[in-house]
Amino acid sequence: MAGQPVGNAGSATSAAESSAMSAIEDKSKEETKPKDATKKKKKGFFSRIWNGLFGGRNDDFERRLERISKEESAVLTRMRRRAQSWGRLKRHLILFSVLLEVIFDLVSIVYAVYLSIN
Secondary structure, rough: OOOOOOOOOOOHHHOOOOOOOOOOHHHHHHOOOOOOOOOOOOOHHHHHHHHHHHOOOHHHHHHHHHHHHHHHHHHHHHHHHHHHHHHHOOOOOOHHHHHHHHHHHHHHHHHHHHHHHH
16 A cells, blocks of 8 residues: 555654645545535524433443443553563563572582582
């Protein structure tokens, strides 16, 4: 695809380019719209009462639910990353202690052999 970076190289410039392109597209869309289409029709008195009593906020609830699910996925990925890093730290700590023990044993054996020769 043209205009998209390959790999991670140039990700900062591509983000700047994409935001600039989206700003240009937004301006072009605004220029093509008639001014009457940008005005919202005001809600009537009865529609406000009806929506106040029986709902009408479903979009807000759906948006809130989407935002919560995105936050949950972010929290889950953070927890998974922390668990992986702790597991890796535990493995490295155990490996380091075993290697250190082997080195100490070898040094003690060499020292004992050296003392027995003399």
